[in-house]
Amino acid sequence: MRMRMITAxxxxxxSVAASLVVGQAAHADTTICEKYGSTTIQGGxxxxxxxxxxxxAPQCIxxxxxxxxxxxAGHNNTGGTPAAYPxxxxxxxxxNCSSGSGLPLQASNSQFNTVQTxxxxxYPGSGVYxxxxxxxxDPTPRKDGQNTGAExxxxxxxxGSVQPVGSRVGTANIAGGTWDVWEGNIGWNxxxxxxTSPTNSISFxxxxxxxxxxxxxxxxxxxxxxxVQAGFEPWIGGTGLAVNNxxxxxxxxxxxxxxxxxxxxxxxxxxGACRVSYSKNEWQGGFTGNVTVTNTSSSxxxxxxxxxxxxxxxxxxxxxxxxITQSGxxxxxxxxxxxxxxxxxxxxxxxxxxTWSGSNGNPTGFTLNGTPCSS
Numbered sequence: 001m002r003m004r005m006i007t008a009x010x011x012x013x014x015s016v017a018a019s020l021v022v023g024q025a026a027h028a029d030t031t032i033c034e035k036y037g038s039t040t041i042q043g044g045x046x047x048x049x050x051x052x053x054x055x056x057a058p059q060c061i062x063x064x065x066x067x068x069x070x071x072x073a074g075h076n077n078t079g080g081t082p083a084a085y086p087x088x089x090x091x092x093x094x095x096n097c098s099s100g101s102g103l104p105l106q107a108s109n110s111q112f113n114t115v116q117t118x119x120x121x122x123y124p125g126s127g128v129y130x131x132x133x134x135x136x137x138d139p140t141p142r143k144d145g146q147n148t149g150a151e152x153x154x155x156x157x158x159x160g161s162v163q164p165v166g167s168r169v170g171t172a173n174i175a176g177g178t179w180d181v182w183e184g185n186i187g188w189n190x191x192x193x194x195x196t197s198p199t200n201s202i203s204f205x206x207x208x209x210x211x212x213x214x215x216x217x218x219x220x221x222x223x224x225x226x227x228v229q230a231g232f233e234p235w236i237g238g239t240g241l242a243v244n245n246x247x248x249x250x251x252x253x254x255x256x257x258x259x260x261x262x263x264x265x266x267x268x269x270x271x272g273a274c275r276v277s278y279s280k281n282e283w284q285g286g287f288t289g290n291v292t293v294t295n296t297s298s299s300x301x302x303x304x305x306x307x308x309x310x311x312x313x314x315x316x317x318x319x320x321x322x323x324i325t326q327s328g329x330x331x332x333x334x335x336x337x338x339x340x341x342x343x344x345x346x347x348x349x350x351x352x353x354x355t356w357s358g359s360n361g362n363p364t365g366f367t368l369n370g371t372p373c374s375s
Contacts (some may be wrong), residue, residue: 031071033060041065041088044099044247048088050233057084059238061363067246069122074236082162087134087231090117090248095144102250104141104224107210111251112225113339116287116320116351118203118281119230120245121156127237128160134194134229135206141224150189150219152209154179156206157198162235164192171196172212176318176353180213189218203288203353205320247281247288273297273372276366286355287314289331293368295348301342305369306333306350311361314354322350331363 030039038049039061052059056076067088075083076216091103121131133154138147153164166184173179179193191213191234206228213219230246232366234239275294280287291308297303306322310329322333333350342348366373 002157012140030063031060032063033058033072035059038096039063040098040324045101046088046090046094046248047093047098048086049093049096050084050086051085052084055085056080057083059084061084061086067243069242070232070234070238070240071126073234073241075234075236075238077235082130082233082235085134085229085231085233086238086241087229088243088246088305089227089229091135091136091225091227091229092143093191093227093229097143101228101248103228104138104143104226105206105250105266106141106222106224107137107214107219108193108224112250113207113247113321114206115206115225115228116204116247116249116288116290117206117230117241117245118201118245118353119156120201120286121230121238121285122200122242122244123157124240126164126238127239127241128235129241130158130162130233130239131156131200131241132158132233134227134324135209136226136229137210137219137223138220138226139220139223142226146187147226148188150191150210150213152206152213152219153190153192154202154209155192155194156200156202158194160235162233164194165327166192167192173195174212175202176203176322179214181216183216184220189213191216191218201286201353203351205351229255245283249290260325273371274366274368276375278360278362280360283320283355283362287358288351288358289363290351291366291367292347292349292374293342295342295368298344300344300346301369303340303369304335304342304348307331307366307370308363308366310363312356312359314356314360316352316354319352320350321348324350324352333358 008142032050035052048063055075057352060072061068063073075084090098090101135152136147137149139149164182166182169183170181172181253296277292279290316326324333
């Protein structure tokens with residue numbers, strides 16, 4: 001198999017063709033030093049790739065069951081393209097597909113609204129790099145070859161003078177952060193969101209960035225999401241860059257890193273015209289939560305306000321698919337412009353990322369527009 005990987009990070013971009021080496025599923029830690037070597041983790045849910053496409057210097061990654069660390073990188077690209085894009089992903093990349101991702105998926109499909117992802121990263125104290133999601137869209141349900149629709153890059157951090165392809169076209173407030181928006185075209189549209197204050201973790205609905213790209217005229221609803229990738233583009237150095245945890249979910253079925261996500265019913269406040277389910281993906285000191293509210297009445301709800309209470313002092317740090325505010329232990333989630341109507345028998349989902357200490361009990365007392373919901 002031949003592969004051509006083009007990454008979009010500078011105005012001067014190049015391409016490379018090489019053989020793709022696919023490893024076996026990783027159970028214990030796996031070291032990959034082949035330029036285009038890859039392996040799968042968590043029973044094939046995710047693929048981890050070394051992907052040294054722009055440098056002849058050696059690079060090795062240590063793959064764990066939740067992510068990877070760059071253990072060796074002698075890169076010295078002082079201009080032009082980055083040296084590599086070591087990354088973990090769900091979906092398909094040059095016919096190398098993870099299992100159970102539901103991708104490719106057309107952005108006009110209602111299931112696209114439920115695609116969510118999160119990542120936690122570590123950065124070294126030296127080197128020149130960016131830490132970024134690379135989210136690909138194609139006009140067709142492509143599983144192999146170069147995507148030609150839109151490439152959404154979400155930059156959590158960068159060092160040195162590196163910048164995205166194209167030019168800065170504005171700003172956006174998405175996923176609890178402020179982002180500089182860049183756009184360029186290299187045979188497909190590259191829309192890059194550069195966080196104005198760096199972070200090492202994020203959780204978001206993919207549609208939150210794609211909606212913005214569509215609204216700016218750089219992407220189309222008819223295009224297909226083909227992969228959700230998170231990793232790094234090093235120019236100089238790169239040793240120590242790490243994805244500690246990565247998760248991808250679709251339709252509320254969380255495909256998360258170890259430990260296995262805790263899914264349990266909420267404690268409702270009795271009957272009513274709504275039903276709530278809650279799931280969470282928890283790690284030490286942090287978690288993501290997903291709420292699905294079903295309208296059990298015989299008429300549509302137009303404009304919704306969901307209230308609930310955290311029992312153990314949890315704090316929300318980011319959210320998606322709703323406008324969420326918190327006052328003490330009380331939380332209120334309000335609909336956005338695109339999801340304000342819940343038909344009779346229909347449902348709506350939203351999610352959030354938060355912190356906890358001591359214990360992380362499930363929220364209680366869910367209400368929909370003031371009406372108590374059942375579990």
